[in-house]
Amino acid sequence: MIYRLIILVFLSILLIIGFSHHGAKNERSSPIVLQTKDSASPKVVLLVIDSLMDKPLKKAIQEDKAPALEFFLKHGLYSKELVSSYPTMSVTIDSTLITGTNPDKHKIPGLVWFKEDEQRIISYGNGFFETLKYGVPEFAQNSLFQFNNVDLDSNVKTIHEELDNNGVQTASINALIYRGNYKHTLKIPKFLAKTTPLPDQYQTKGPKILSFGDLIRLDPKNNHVINRLGLNDAFAAQELKYLLKNDVLPEFTILYMPENDHAVHRKGPMTTKGIEKLDKHLQEVLNAYPKWENALDTIIWIIIGDGNQSAVKKNKKEALIDLREALSDYNVLKLGEPVRNKDEVVITANERMAYVYKINNDFSIKDIANKLQTDSRIAWIAWKKNDMVQVISGRHKGTFQFKPGGSYKDVYDQTWDIKGNRAILDLKIDGNHHISYRNYPDGLARLYGALHSQKGDFLIVDAKPGYEFIGESSPEHAGGGAHGSMHKDDSLTPMIVTGTDKSIDHLRIVDLKRWILDVLEGDIKQIN
Known part of the structure; x- marks a missing residue:
């Protein structure tokens, strides 16, 4: 019993991947319009950086600690006022991002909520001690299966489903919400499956190309799996490099980088430590090209935060x-x-x-x-x-x-x-x-x-x-730092876009899916 408890505690540390997730000074009378330079690029990479915020981003760039993000910013247009979903927690925000709907439609209310028909609390991983009380098997079931395959409402289509229905291939790397048209198997590492009550595997549905840490990967040589079972920035960056180097990058790829969120929670909203670390991984991606500028030739890069964090008082x-x-x-x-x-x-x-x-x-x-x-x-x-x-x-x-x-x-x-x-x-x-x-x-x-x-x-x-x-x-x-609130301090996040002339009139995360579909497919009709 003591051994099993130790294993369960260890598993919790590995699996709790930070799903918490995750203001303008001048008042505006109309929504922001974002428009960038023309490009014939046929592919889109959407990079979601958890808790990316304007002030620490600008600070890191000014101190020459974020050359990759500075490169993208210089070659695109920037806004600091992308409006997040509510609650400003990553699971709800990311559900809004890939469905183009608010929670009244996609039905993911937050990181933790009470499901009336089942008379139980649903948690997708709200901290170590909470997860232990729910039990690791229940947490794993919620986050590895139920999240994408049950709770995310089947009446809404994800961007992966919609693009695939129109013959456009997509990929998801370490994104929390990834539902698509293809069956995949998430394999629990053998040492965990043999020493815990977890099953050997979970069946799930995702895009044709799905990567989710050590549970399912693209690059067989990707060894960045010790930290949070591969649900980390280094693993995600290497998976993207694998697609690029093997010339198999699909028309649309979403890449999720979570670690900045952890740094901000610990050190507060003005820390640049997480940004500096993730920027090094972005530099590795850019270094896959002969010149960084070549990365702009065939790809539209969309870099966003999923929400802000605001300072919590010390007392x-x-x-x-x-x-x-x-x-x-x-x-x-x-x-x-x-x-x-x-x-x-x-x-x-x-x-x-x-x-x-x-x-x-x-x-x-x-x-x-x-x-x-x-x-x-x-x-x-x-x-x-x-x-x-x-x-x-x-x-x-x-x-x-x-x-x-x-x-x-x-x-x-x-x-x-x-x-x-x-x-x-x-x-x-x-x-x-x-x-x-x-x-x-x-x-x-x-x-x-x-x-x-x-x-x-x-x-x-x-x-x-x-x-x-x-x-x-x-x-x-x-x-x-913390988030969750509807206040602008938690709700406004940066956005960098390169290589498209498609304007977005309403600069909200709920509008990005429709905009990306327009970028990729022109006059494609929305599938309900």
Whole structure:
């Protein structure tokens, strides 16, 4: 038993791959338009750098510590205001990225959430201690099979599925969400399969070319598998080099590099350590060409962050909002345990936002909201009532209500029916019913998407900058960086594009799929 426990702990360390995942000074009255130089390039590489942020990126470049990223920036156009998905956690963001939909359509609500029909908490890997409580086999099942093959809604098409249906080959390297039309086998390393309850393999569906660490790789000589079973930057870069050197790079490739996120969580948003490290791997990719400029000849490079991180205050007592304390009057479901008749509330903290579920009929969701409203560290609280979203705040009086449709139009040409105190979500509305977003970019659509991402009676709490939610065994980032919130400090991320003249009018992650399809296929019709 002791030996098995040691193995399980070791496996947890290897498998917890950081799925947490993951502001403009001047107010804008219209979306940003990004347009770059003309190119006849037939191929696209989408490089997703976890928690890439404008200020540390610029700092690393100014200090000559990121020559590869500087090269791409100099040969393309740059924006620091790509709007992320919500919650700003990697699993939800990446689901939005490859489906072109918000969580109300793709149905991945966050890193941790409560699945009503199964009466259990779903976790895709929220820290070491939380994972131990759920159990490694359940975590592995969720993240290696259920994530892509069950939870990601089958009614939406991924970019891999859509391109393949139109005869365009794609690849995915270390991306968390990769569902495609082809069957693949993820093989658990033998020493783990023999010493743990894990099966030898998992069946999954992905693009024709799929690489996911040591579980399935392209380059048989890729030995960067010790660190997180190959789910690291060095492994990803070598897999891309393998495709390039063997001249088998498909028309579209998505490459995910996670390690910058880990550095930012530890050291805070201004650290450049993660950027410097990943840039060395990008230099290795560029060095595969006779000259770096040759990398631009046949490939459109799209480099994005998946979201921002904001600083968490150093004082733990002040910085960490323990939702168990705030809801101590209720019986809270314990992690890893089945729901009991006496359980009343479920807490799933996603760093700077959290879902709180009511699983007992003896009180209302508004009762929970009223208790949380007294905490000055919470920016706002939202839930569904009939067909309207309800939002309250301890800072502002009254309630703000909204739903799609109506006479108000925002900068993304979305229409809304709104009532109440608009200051709660920091909206600016002019005399023509035109909505501008300030602290919460695309706030109405993103909040609506999160609240309609799942079944059940629940609310969302969103923290003010500087604070983070915790529940039982949640990871803590006091003195470091965290994300999850809808605030612009967590939501705006950089984007570099080279080699295409296709403009993107709405600079949001939810719009990138449609734009990439247009880049690759011109007038291809969306497949629903």
